[in-house]
Structure formats: C-alpha cells, structure tokens
Amino acid sequence: MPEQNNAAIDPRHLPRHVAIIMDGNGRWAEQRGLPRTKGHEAGADAVRETLKAARELGLKVLSLYAFSTENWRRSRAEVNALFRLMSHHIRRELDEIAKHGIRVRIMGDIERLPEQARKDLQTCIDRTARNTEMDVCVGLNYGGRAEIVRAARRLASQCAARAMRSEEITEDRFARELYVPEHPEVDLLIRTSGEQRISNFMLWQISYAEIVFLPVLWPDFNGHWMREAIREFQSRRRRFGGRP
Ligand code: FPP
Secondary structure, eight states, X not given: OOSOOOOOOOXXXXXXXXXXXXOOHHHHHHHTTOOHHHHHHHHHHHHHHHHHHHHHHTOOEEEEEEEEXXXXXXXXXXXXXXXXXXXXXXXXXXXXXXXXXXXXXXXXXXXXXXXXXHHHHHHHHHHHTTOOSEEEEEEEEEOHHHHHHHHHHHHHHHHHTTSSOGGGOOHHHHHTTSSOTXXXXXXXXXXXXXXXXXXXXXXXTTTTXXXXXXXXXXXXXXXHHHHHHHHHHHHHHHHHOOOO
16 A cells, blocks of 8 residues: 555445454554553554544545454553443543534444443443434454354244244345344455454454555544555555446
C-alpha cells in the first residue's frame, strides 16, 4: 500500500459491510511505558473516531471485534477494566450515537458479561433500535466458531422438533441463524497492528471479504486509515472486479 495516497474514494463502490479487528492497544501502551488499560482507553477514543469517519464516508454497516471468547484469559483486572471502560463510553456517547441515527447491535454471548456492562448495553440497544443511518455491531464474548456451532444447534433443534427437514438446510437458511442475519456479508475486513490473522472473527461472513492488514496500532487508527483501507478495497475491486 502506498504511504500517501489521496486518490478519491468512489462513493458508489463503498463496501456494504466493514468489519474491524481492533488490535494493538497493549503494544501502544507498552511503547509509552503506560499500563495496558491506558492503551484500551486510547482504543476506545479511536472507536469514537472510527464511527465519525464511517458516518462521514456514508458506510452503512460496521462490525467491531471488542472482546473475543479467548479474551477471558487476560488478567481479571484487565478484563474488568475493559468492561468498565465500555460502560463509561456507552454512557458518555449514547446521546451522540442516537443523534446520528446509529443503531447498535451485539454479537456474542453476553450472558457472561458483568451485570453493569449488560445493563448499559441493553439501554444502548433499546434506545437506538429504530435508527436507520448506520448499524454498528459490536462483538462481545464473540467467537466465529461459537457462532457457527450456535447456528447448527438452533437448526438441529428445529429438525428434532420436526419443524424442518435436514435437506432444507442450505447456506441461506444457515446464515439466518447467525447473530445478526440481516447484515450483508463482510466486503472489507481490516486488522490493525500489523498482525496478519483472522483470530476467529466472523468466519462465516468473511468468506469473500477483501482483507486489509494495516501497520497502525488501534489507538492511532482514524479517518485517514479508514480511507486508506477503503481505497485499497476499491483498487482491488477495479483490478479483479466481477461482482456488481
Ligand atoms: C486489542 O488490543 C484490543 C482489545 C482486546 C479490546 C478492544 C477494546 C477497545 C478498543 C476499547 C473499548 C471498546 C469499546 C466498544 C468502547 P490488545 O490488547 O490485544 O493489544 P496487543 O495485541 O498490543 O496486546
């Protein structure tokens, strides 16, 4: 990817769904001799910047990987700090989120989250449920394999109850059992921090996604990097196109 690329973004060929693996908060803090939680705080500010940039570009669906099923392995102090931070940000940003017509969705099993975090999330989901400008889906206690297993179980129980026959299970029918079936498949997957892995994120939905790995650590992600990723997406589409 060129260092400086100011080519215009074509508003007619925006990715319908952008998913982001927000990685590098810990390293950002380490580089500054700060505790990891400071990296997460800066990361939460970058989420705010990202929503602003996405709105300004006219993106319609954004999915963010905030907490994976594997993240429970971190220290209890770090996990608690992450959820406290999330609650704090939801409360602080909710008016702004609602004002801009953003609808917040969740994917993942949130039963295991601290009670306060669940309450704040529920308030946010309820308050924004009728918004239509942009959907933001946050992955919390989320894992792509767990999502697929959950979908399989839901179909299996319908078969066991004789509400459907196994021959009726198609890709489309399967996709209807994912956490957010209304969202289109992911067109563009971004991962920050230079790591080049999928880490169990949206395994079903990224089947045909363009993947862009960015060298920037998550707290430094902003509109500039979002545009950079979209330009890269559009240049690949121009070269290899074929899909409408
Ligand atoms: C990855 O950095 C980031 C996370 C595990 C959490 C993402 C959380 C936020 C961006 C802040 C809060 C979220 C919301 C929705 C307000 P890392 O800790 O894995 O970094 P490292 O790989 O450098 O250690």
